Amino acid sequence: MMCIAESSDLMSTPQDTSARCPVGNHHHFEIASATLAQRTHLFKLSKTATAKIAAKDAATSGKEIIDLTAGEIWSDIAPSVREGAIAAIDRNLNRYTDTVGLLELRHAVACKIAAETAQPWSAEEIAVTNGAKQALFNAAMVLLNPGDEVLIPAPYWSTFPAQIVVAGGTPVFIETRHTNYVPRLTDLAAAVTSKTKAIVVNTPNNPTGAVYDYDTLAGIAQLATDRNLWIIFDECYGAFAHAPHTHHPILSVAPRARNRTLLVNSFSKSLALTGWRIGYLAGPKAVISAVKALQSHTTSSPNVVAQHALLQHLDSGDTGFQTQLQRGIANARALGLSILSELTSVPHPCAQGGFYFYLDLTELLRRMNSNGGRTNADDIVTALLMDTGVAVVSGTAFGDPAGIRVSYGIDLQPLEKALRRLTAALNGWR
Incomplete structure (x- = not known):
């Protein structure tokens, strides 16, 4: 089962958004909602x-x-991360890095992904971002044209459709409540149209906790290959698959899908660093190059102290x-x-x-x-x-x-x- 998101699914009800100063003469500080950009009505607070x-x-x-x-x-904070942050501050590291992150950190992340997927990766295929949310936003902005459709299994993390809409795309929801929260391949295939551009795959899943099995991931990769679709693979909860269930990075299952897959991950969950806002996007060099150009006009480089802290952690090899x-x-x-x-x-x-x-x-x-x-x-x-x-x-x-x-x-x-x-x-x- 599927449904294409109607505008009312994501639009907030128009309200009086007037902002008033709490003291003094505040007449001059009123803001009419009509003056805001139309896109602000496409989303509301998470x-x-x-x-x-x-x-x-x-x-x-x-x-x-x-x-x-x-x-x-x-x-608490991982000792290796804490030590890396303190060392960065002691060295007075306070300047911009490369737009998509320190070369050394991108190389370390590439080594991490290589170990997870059993394939070689390079720093040029990695963009370090301000959390996984920015990685997803970057992916939507560089992949989608107005009217492009993106398949999203439902229930879904609310940021997925919100960012797709902001990028001009159309979310198409694939119902999973009656299939143990894992999409059926037949339902995904039936939802593909000439406008479909990508499939969002989130495993382990937020909010349901479902872990996609090997065969499902292989089938999704084959569908994407057959229908020329991108795969946006969000594995932010990959460190927490509970036995007997196993998290499978999709490119370890289907290496041939690499040229159409974007990997989204962060250290927010695996290292309990939500407030540090550090994540990454991995994919084909052409996509990462476009992301670098986009990020240069949005946030520029991620926090330099957080980057050095993560580099210290990854270089330490400490998994304790x-x-x-x-x-x-x-x-x-x-x-x-x-x-x-x-x-x-x-x-x-x-x-x-x-x-x-x-x-x-x-x-x-x-x-x-x-x-x-x-x-x-x-x-x-x-x-x-x-x-x-x-x-x-x-x-x-x-x-x-x-x-x-x-x-x-x-x-x-x-x-x-x-x-x-x-x-x-x-x-x-x-």
């Missing part, structure tokens, strides 16, 4: 960010709020911190699955990868709405926040009105408390 804001607002009332909205891990992080996430997952196994009206989540539990509320909502009600995931999220002090993200942020995303990247004690509250609330609603 609903994951909105959920986090709601949690913070609720906490200001003095109520204990346990925030399970964030796509990040509670962790990441192993420790993975062990902590595995423990949190085991605890969470144990608690959520007590759910009675909600299927138990699979949580194959990443650090989210994705709960399907379809049956619960059906029961709650059996008398003609219109309760959806947004209402459940609001009730959980108000009644239990637990903040989660509504599936409407991901194109699913019957799901909620629950992060388990926090410390075990608050996680246990939050999940027990959540389970009791969902079991108690009729």
